[in-house]
Amino acid sequence: GAGVSQSPSNKVTEKGKDVELRCDPISGHTALYWYRQSLGQGLEFLIYFQGNSAPDKSGLPSDRFSAERTGGSVSTLTIQRTQQEDSAVYLCASSLELAGGPPTDTQYFGPGTRLTVL
Amino acid sequence: AQSVTQPDIHITVSEGASLELRCNYSYGATPYLFWYVQSPGQGLQLLLKYFSGDTLVQGIKGFEAEFKRSQSSFNLRKPSVHWSDAAEYFCAVVSFTGGGNKLTFGTGTQLKVEL
Numbered sequence: 001g002a003g004v005s006q007s008p009s010n011k012v013t014e015k016g017k018d019v020e021l022r023c024d025p026i027s028g029h030t031a032l033y034w035y036r037q038s039l040g041q042g043l044e045f046l047i048y049f050q051g052n053s054a055p056d057k058s059g060l061p062s063d064r065f066s067a068e069r070t071g072g073s074v075s076t077l078t079i080q081r082t083q084q085e086d087s088a089v090y091l092c093a094s095s096l097e098l099a100g101g102p103p104t105d106t107q108y109f110g111p112g113t114r115l116t117v118l
Numbered sequence: 119a120q121s122v123t124q125p126d127i128h129i130t131v132s133e134g135a136s137l138e139l140r141c142n143y144s145y146g147a148t149p150y151l152f153w154y155v156q157s158p159g160q161g162l163q164l165l166l167k168y169f170s171g172d173t174l175v176q177g178i179k180g181f182e183a184e185f186k187r188s189q190s191s192f193n194l195r196k197p198s199v200h201w202s203d204a205a206e207y208f209c210a211v212v213s214f215t216g217g218g219n220k221l222t223f224g225t226g227t228q229l230k231v232e233l
Binding site for chain 2: 004031033035042044045048050093095097105106107110111112
């Protein structure tokens with residue numbers, strides 16, 4: 001079946017502009033993660049959604065970053081007033097995590113969105 | 119806090135040679151460990167994972183990894199490397215702090231294969 005998809009694949013923006021990154025998870029996957037991959041920081045967790053529960057936002061680097069997940073499916077990561085240090089590849093992953101189940105479910109990653117802030 | 123160390127940033131091997139990529143973890147309890155591969159312009163693909171049981175884990179594309187608790191290691195191996203294995207490899211451990219199964223990644227090892 002279809003994997004995780006992300007759009008756009010590339011985004012170039014000017015410093016100070018807002019950007020929205022989209023993630024379509026695998027159908028039926030209840031859990032959705034956002035990660036950021038940058039030269040200076042490597043791969044780092046940003047935010048986690050599980051079903052209708054409140055998201056875990058502990059990895060968001062600043063209040064300029066926010067994310068939502070509508071209808072338990074598609075997710076949008078928004079970065080307001082972008083800065084040059086926001087330049088990175090933003091990866092989305094989804095997994096089938098049943099409540100109370102073991103943490104053994106594979107996270108399936110999308111191809112990422114490469115964000116360049118000029 | 120949990121952490122993962124991949125001491126080799128770059129490794130170059132000849133096609134057909136054996137490969138071992140090192141991974142060391144720091145985690146208080148029994149770790150849940152993963153190896154992912156990332157080809158240029160691609161997302162991360164799972165190679166294999168370890169949760170419990172047999173400490174030698176078989177994965178896709180002929181890769182295997184061995185969990186050694188005494189050494190806090192989870193090294194990735196392949197007996198004969200193919201040119202198509204050139205990619206970046208990431209070791210990761212699950213973190214249970216907060217919600218979900220967040221992955222903490224190592225810094226990655228870039229593999230170059232010489233023909």
